[in-house]
Amino acid sequence: xxxxxxxxxxxxxxxxxxRQEEDIIYDTQVEDNTTKAFINCLEKSSDNLLKRFIxxxxxxxxxxxxxxxxxxVSKSKSRPDAxxxxxxxxxxxxxxxxxxxxxxxxxxxxxxxxxxxxxxxISKDEFDNNIGIKHIRWSDIYKCFSNFKSESSKERFIINxxxxxxEVIGLSDFIGFENDDFDYFVNxxxxxxxxxxxxxxxxxxxxxxxLSNEIKSIYTDRHIxxxxxxxxxxAWFGIRKDQKSKDVFKHCNFTIEIDADSIQFxxxxxxxxxxxxxxxxxxxxxxxxxxxxxxNILKSLSNEYCLYISKRMPKxxxxxxxxxxxxxxxxxLTLEIVTDETIDYILMMLKKIEFPGIHIGLSVKxxxxxxxxxxxxxxxxxxxxxxxxxxxKFLEAMD
Numbered sequence: 001x002x003x004x005x006x007x008x009x010x011x012x013x014x015x016x017x018x019r020q021e022e023d024i025i026y027d028t029q030v031e032d033n034t035t036k037a038f039i040n041c042l043e044k045s046s047d048n049l050l051k052r053f054i055x056x057x058x059x060x061x062x063x064x065x066x067x068x069x070x071x072x073v074s075k076s077k078s079r080p081d082a083x084x085x086x087x088x089x090x091x092x093x094x095x096x097x098x099x100x101x102x103x104x105x106x107x108x109x110x111x112x113x114x115x116x117x118x119x120x121x122i123s124k125d126e127f128d129n130n131i132g133i134k135h136i137r138w139s140d141i142y143k144c145f146s147n148f149k150s151e152s153s154k155e156r157f158i159i160n161x162x163x164x165x166x167e168v169i170g171l172s173d174f175i176g177f178e179n180d181d182f183d184y185f186v187n188x189x190x191x192x193x194x195x196x197x198x199x200x201x202x203x204x205x206x207x208x209x210x211l212s213n214e215i216k217s218i219y220t221d222r223h224i225x226x227x228x229x230x231x232x233x234x235a236w237f238g239i240r241k242d243q244k245s246k247d248v249f250k251h252c253n254f255t256i257e258i259d260a261d262s263i264q265f266x267x268x269x270x271x272x273x274x275x276x277x278x279x280x281x282x283x284x285x286x287x288x289x290x291x292x293x294x295x296n297i298l299k300s301l302s303n304e305y306c307l308y309i310s311k312r313m314p315k316x317x318x319x320x321x322x323x324x325x326x327x328x329x330x331x332x333l334t335l336e337i338v339t340d341e342t343i344d345y346i347l348m349m350l351k352k353i354e355f356p357g358i359h360i361g362l363s364v365k366x367x368x369x370x371x372x373x374x375x376x377x378x379x380x381x382x383x384x385x386x387x388x389x390x391x392x393k394f395l396e397a398m399d
Contacts, residue, residue, distance in 0.1 A: 031095060038095070039069050039082050045158055046150070046155055049159070059118060067084050069082070069084055071083075073092070077108050078111075089117070094109060096123040098124075103131070110132075120136060123138070124170075138171035145159050145163055176377070177258070180196075181195070181258065186260050196258065203256070203377070204222070204224075206374070207385070210379070236256065239253055252279050253267075255268055260366075261366055262365050263366075264361050265388075286397075291343060295338060297390050299335075302362070304336075307346070308331070309353070309356060309358060311357075313325070320355075333345070
């Protein structure tokens with residue numbers, strides 16, 4: 001059975017809502033709930049976990065007896081989210097999950113600190129810390145707690161539940177894909193959607209950061225595709241050009257996709273017909289006029305890659321709109337052997353299909369052990385995208 005977030009002791013259950021498209025993780029109460037979960041995890045665990053937290057982040061906090069754990073502490077002109085207090089020292093905590101960091105708020109907190117007080121900002125992303133406060137990322141707390149060895153089964157359960165909670169709401173480090181992530185695209189259990197969505201976003205951003213500066217300077221937009229209620233086909237993350245530009249090639253990009261069977265890294269060419277001045281038409285003409293050059297590009301790609309030719313159709317109605325498009329694969333060509341017949345076949349299919357679409361990419365099957373190795377998987381994604389960039393450069397090159 002797939003993991004059910006609602007069985008997690010820290011998970012925030014909102015209940016039915018008319019806002020079907022809004023994920024629970026973006027609800028305004030998640031921020032308070034995450035702070036509460038963190039404080040409860042420390043309070044209900046042994047003093048050894050607090051000591052681990054203090055030592056791991058080099059915090060100035062001395063205590064002889066069990067400290068107090070408080071939430072929403074009211075000061076004269078500020079209200080920190082939490083407080084860990086001993087007889088002589090205090091750790092004030094400001095927690096951020098989805099909302100933006102408010103510098104005025106932090107300064108107000110800081111102005112009320114006493115001699116042995118420390119203000120800690122816990123957030124998801126890096127923080128340009130120019131006001132001298134202690135900054136900790138949620139993913140570092142995840143690491144801190146993951147490496148803690150407890151002899152108590154109760155404590156291990158609490159810590160595991162808290163770390164799993166951070167995974168669910170996308171605050172942990174990416175630790176790889178597992179069977180439940182792929183099974184979502186079979187069973188469509190709505191409560192699991194935030195987990196697989198967050199993983200796809202985290203992983204894709206990790207791949208993006210590793211790409212060459214040339215690619216990142218051109219493909220500046222990152223976008224997660226809509227996760228429909230019934231996950232037919234799969235989900236994708238796009239690495240794209242500025243979508244507000246008038247560039248005719250702005251819909252030709254890279255995608256990282258997941259479905260029931262695999263993770264895929266693709267170069268995508270779409271829009272128009274073979275006889276139009278749109279990407280498909282330009283691609284058709286480029287191949288025809290630069291036959292040998294295109295063949296050599298395909299031969300230079302890894303023989304593990306495949307080229308897919310699909311028919312693009314609106315999901316409903318007659319118009320192609322964002323989120324209203326499906327691809328029906330009609331041909332799969334392996335690039336292990338590329339000949340004249342390969343190129344001729346591609347040209348024939350582009351001409352035959354009314355609205356064609358091209359994917360060139362690599363699939364990593366769900367059974368592959370590399371899915372559990374984030375570093376290696378990121379390097380695979382980087383390699384595929386950087387190699388296939390040659391295809392998009394060929395498409396856009398001036399004749």
